[in-house]
Amino acid sequence: xxxxxxxxxxxxxxxxxxxxxxxxxxxxxxxxxxxxxxxxxxxxxxxxxxxxxxxxxxxxxxxxxxxxxxxxxxxxxxxxxxxxxxxxxxxxxxxxxxxxxxxxxxxxxxxxxxxxxxxxxxxxxxxxxxxxxxxxxxxxxxxxxxxxxxxxxxxxxxxxxxxxxxxxxxxxxxxxxxxxxxxxxxxxxxxxxxxxxxxxxxxxxxxxxxxxxxxxxxx
Numbered sequence: 224x225x226x227x228x229x230x231x232x233x234x235x236x237x238x239x240x241x242x243x244x245x246x247x248x249x250x251x252x253x254x255x256x257x258x259x260x261x262x263x264x265x266x267x268x269x270x271x272x273x274x275x276x277x278x279x280x281x282x283x284x285x286x287x288x289x290x291x292x293x294x295x296x297x298x299x300x301x302x303x304x305x306x307x308x309x310x311x312x313x314x315x316x317x318x319x320x321x322x323x324x325x326x327x328x329x330x331x332x333x334x335x336x337x338x339x340x341x342x343x344x345x346x347x348x349x350x351x352x353x354x355x356x357x358x359x360x361x362x363x364x365x366x367x368x369x370x371x372x373x374x375x376x377x378x379x380x381x382x383x384x385x386x387x388x389x390x391x392x393x394x395x396x397x398x399x400x401x402x403x404x405x406x407x408x409x410x411x412x413x414x415x416x417x418x419x420x421x422x423x424x425x426x427x428x429x430x431x432x433x434x435x436x437x438x439x440x441x442x
Contacts (some may be wrong), residue, residue: 236266239335241328244356246321247314248328250277250286254357264335268407268415280370281305282332284327284341285312293323339376343369375432386411394433399425403436 244260252273257264267273280286287293288305297317303310312319334342350365391406401421407414421433421439429437 236268237270238263238265238267239273239277240264241332241335243328243332245293245323247287249288249290250331252277257332258306262332265409265414266407268417272415275371275376279368279375281330282310283334283372284331286327286331287308287311287314293313300303330365337376337410342372343376346372349412392433394421394429394436394439395426396429396432399423401432403433403440405440 225292225356235254238253238256240251241262242248242251243262243263243296252270253263260389265273281288288311289303293314297315300315302316302318306313306316306318309313310322314321314324314431330342346365346369350362350369353359353362353365355378387408388410389408391408394401395404397424401423403419404416404419405418406416419436421436
């Protein structure tokens with residue numbers, strides 16, 4: 224075709240899915256939006272960053288990773304390794320109430336909405352308290368979690384105060400070559416960007432190139 228944007232492979236952009244419709248919700252990686260009453264965050268441009276964020280949330284708020292149907296399966300099997308390494312409160316054993324677990328999910332949703340101040344202050348306080356008590360290994364755990372949270376917060380900078388979802392597209396042309404850059408803004412935050420190489424006709428205007436790119440990109 225005249226405008227070969229070489230957009231991408233057959234993969235779609237990743238999302239973070241929170242199964243708020245469950246009694247004991249989970250935080251999952253997803254590549255599609257479904258009408259299943261779950262909450263979705265994204266799309267993100269990096270699958271790696273999504274997996275890192277999910278892993279961080281599980282460590283911060285001890286969200287379960289199993290696929291057990293709770294509360295039906297409570298007590299049927301022994302708790303998994305995550306409970307023993309203190310990365311899950313074992314709702315599968317009834318060690319945490321539905322209300323307490325839901326509070327952790329609410330904190331998770333706040334984090335995904337970009338509200339990092341509470342968790343940053345909490346981790347700093349826990350790190351200082353552990354250090355004062357000479358619990359240096361525990362303090363190091365909080366220090367590493369704090370660094371991870373700050374890294375995520377730095378990537379998702381505020382770009383506008385209106386809180387809207389939008390894509391910003393720019394094109395740079397040079398002869399028969401062009402590059403389109405797409406910035407993904409969700410709830411007023413820049414969550415990622417992607418770029419695409421284009422082959423164009425020498426006398427095409429920028430309006431024609433952008434119009435053609437948008438038609439292919441959003442189809």
